[in-house]
Amino acid sequence: MNITIVFPPAADPSLPYGALPLLGAVLKRAGYEDVSLRDVNLEAFDDLWRPDALAEALHREDVPGRTSATAAEVIADIDAARAILRDPVDFYDPMKLLFAKRLFHLAGDLLSASHPTVRFGKYSYSPSSYDSYEEIEAAVRTDAGPLARYFETTTVPSLLAAAPKVIGISVPYFSQLIPAFILADRIRAADPDIHLTFGGPVITWGKEVLMADGRFGRWLDSFFVGEADETFLHFVDALHGKRDLGAVANMVRYVDGGVVSQLDDHYQLDLDWSPTPDFTMMPMDRYFAPKRIICLMPTRGCYFNKCAFCNYAFIKMTPYRMRSPQLLAEDVATIRQATGEDVFSFESDVMLPLHLKQISEALISRGTDIKWHGVARFEKGMTDELFATMRQAGCVRLYMGMESANERVLKAMVKGTDRQRMSDILRMCSSAGISVEAGVFSGFPSETAEEADDTYRFVRDHRHVIARADVGTFRLLKGAPIADTPEKYGIVVLGDPKKRWYHLDFRHTAPEKVSVGAAAMERIxxxxPEVALIDVPEDILYNADVAPDAFRRFFAAAGEPATPSAAVPDEATVALSTDCELQRVHVANSGAVHFDDPAAQDARPVFEVSRMTLTIAVDRAASALYPLSRAEEFVLRRLGEGPMTAAGLRAEIQEYAESAPDGDDKVDVSLLDHLVALGVVVVRVAGVVAVAAP
Known part of the structure; x- marks a missing residue:
């Protein structure tokens, strides 16, 4: 009896998702050998991000809004981009990596361009709502997009070739939810006898919606809630007659048009019960990275569990626990030997300082010789000694949720920290050689624009110790304290939360007193600028194999020409290089990246509540790109209107500088000479190009 577990599109194709090798190891340890782990997300990117598939997508139907030059560039260069992302040398050349990432994102836009409601890419597919059977059924019909044909012609036939008794689909990201239902719909049509079951965080979060309507049985026979390491095994045992199916904890079944709930509030997994995940069951050589980051979860849950905006208590169901540090170190050593991979990500919700110390000591004692990324809070128990131990154990990077740097807002959020502690810990991390990505967001109810600016100023002043910022906008989440007591925060929740999957709508009771602070977040x-195209896994690899803060230093250097520039004569004519194109890059809070016009931003998924926009200059001849400051964008867009004299442009730059909207923008008349040296502006004398970058 074959058991197949699937990771569906659309997520990041650069690394294996950790739940699949964990479940595969659980089943193998129990004696089930006929187990298939299918990273269909990776398969789709690998099969469709190719010249032939892109050319077919371009010519199958009219592709609105895509110039032939852009489409031709993507089709011609996508193989080079694929090679760069996997090459152990070219990947670590930041300009080549940026070139490859831009093409990768443009390829997704090209594939889905003839499907007006779909944006296929990393963490992006359907914009439809998903709060009811009716909404999901409509999305399966209207947002089928390029994946429907791929599923029908490639994925489903290959899945059925193994004659599976069960297909489990893991859904950890909202960008996968509608594709998962589309895939289930195609599997059901091809073989209705296969038991289809869903699991993963997004399914747990939507349990109330899924349990409220038996019609979901059209696609599913069951779904799992919470941690399924052990319960999925019990389910497989039941299929083999070893236990009662009705006694499997935290499983919900669709039976004869009805819903049978087997939720058990008292069930709790012992993390030491789980085996070492078996990453050799994954197609490790196909991922789009020179190294495959290994994701493990040393802890589960949140020990603090008080933040007003967070709903961990609602979504996690079980308390904070840690796997034995010795077992974790043995996991790492075993996986390292089996796969050869030496970069790990400890993707816990958060880890206690004491547990960070114990894990580090266990890794040192075992001699694992790895580099790793982790997640932590700004806590009292953090010291220079702790970070020195973590660095000795291989820690190169931490994600730390800062959220705000305004004292009143921090207290309203119940963050349990303050500005001084955050500043001290950032300094300690930097001194130890550990880079920090800080999570920040604006729009927390009652936050003013001035308070959001406090966060901006804190990040700006600590930029030397904050290597990367994860910027977003407040989202009201089902089960968060602020959603349960909205009156305390001056908001009113709209609609019935029980009928919503995860994200809630709300309004302010005194909107005139509130500012969302979006301007401050865009300044952060x-x-x-690297966040526009460089994803977290790539940042982790650069921190592991190059140096902490590698991208910040690269972008600081990239803004300076290789050789000093000579001043352009005032009487000369300057123009935008014909090889240069300005493109707007929209970075969503979900991690999705889109290149398009602002008008195309109206149709966005519910989970993409915010998008930050940057402009880049693409030098096609040099296969280079440069994120632009506001001042640089002003100059290049002005030249996009037509050539002008250097004296005239300098006068406009001076005028811009005197009224610059961003006081941190470096603006002076030498900006023109700088852009000429970079090659994005050319100088003409009597109509002939006289000066250009080498």
Missing amino acids: QRLY
């Missing part, structure tokens, strides 16, 4: 985003 401009401090870290």
Whole structure:
């Protein structure tokens, strides 16, 4: 009896998702050998991000809004982009990596361009709502997009070739939810006798919607809630007659048009019960990275569990626990030997300082010789000694949720920290050689624009110790304390939360007193332009194999020409290089990246509540791109209107500088000479190009 577990599109194709090798190891340890782990997300990117598939997508139907030059560039260069992402040398050349990432995102836009409601890419597919059977059924019909044909012609036939008794689909990201239902719909049509079951965080979050309507049985026979390491095994045992199917904890079944709930509030997994995940069951050589980051979860749950905006208590169902540090170190050593991979991501919700110390000591004692990324809070128990131990154990990077740097807002959020502690810990991490990605967002109810600016100023002043900023906008989440007591925060929740999957709508009771602070967040985003194209896994690899803060230093250097520039004569004519194109890059809070016009931003998924926008200059001849400051964008867009004299442009730059909207923008008349040296502006004398970058 074959058991197949699937990771569906659309997520990141650069690394294996950790739940699949964990479940595969659980089943193998129990004696089930006929187990298939299918990273269909990776398969779709690998099969469709190719010249032939892109050319077919371009010519199958009219592709609105795509110039032939852009489409031709993507089709011609996508193989080079694929090679760069996997090459152990070219990947670590930041300009080549940026070139490859831009093409990768443009390829997704090209594939889905003839499907007006779909944006296929990393963490992006359907914009439809998903709060009821009716909404999901409509999305399966209207947002089928390019994946429907791929599923029908490639994925489903290959799945059925193994004659599976069960297909489990894991859904950890909202960008996968509608594709998962589309895939289930195609599997059901091809073989209705296969038991289809869903699991993963997104399914747990939507349990109330899924349990409220038996019609979901059209696609599913069951779904799992919470941690399924052990319960999925019990389910497989039941199929083999070893236990009662009705006694499998935290499983919900669709039976004869009805819903049978087997939720058990008292069930709790012992993390030491789980085996070492078997990553050799995954197609490790196909991922789009020179190294495959290994994701493990040393802890589960949140020990603090008080933040007003967070709903961990609602979504996690079980308390904070840690796997034995010795077992974790043995996991790492075993996986390292089996796969050869030496970069790990400890993707816990958060880890206690004491547990960070114990894990680090266990890794040192075992001699694992790895580099790793982790997640932590700004806590009292953090010291220079702790970070020195973590660095000795291989820690190169931490994600730390800062959220705000305004004292009143931090207290309203119940963050349990303050500005001084955050500043001290950032300094300690930097001194130890550990880079920090800080999570920040604006729009927390009652936050003012001035308070959001406090966060901006804190990040700006600590940019030397904050390597990357994860910028977003407040989202009201089902089960969060603020959603349960909205009156305390001056908001009113709209609609019935029980009928919503995860994200809630709300309004302010005194909107005139509130500012969303989006301008402050966009200014923070401009401090870290690499976030527009460089994803977290790539940042982790650069921190592991190059140096902490590698991208920030690269972008600081990239803004300076290789050789000093000579001043352009005032009487010369300057123009935008014919090889240069300005493109707007929209970075969503979900991690999706889109290149398009603002008008195309109206149709966005519910989970993409915010998008930050940057402009880049693409030098096609040099296969280079440069994120632009506001001042640089002003100059290049002005030249996009037509050539002008250098004296005239300098006068406009001076005028811009005197009224610059961003006081941190470096603006002076030498900006023109700088852009000429970079090659994005050319100088003409009597109509002939006289000066250009080498």
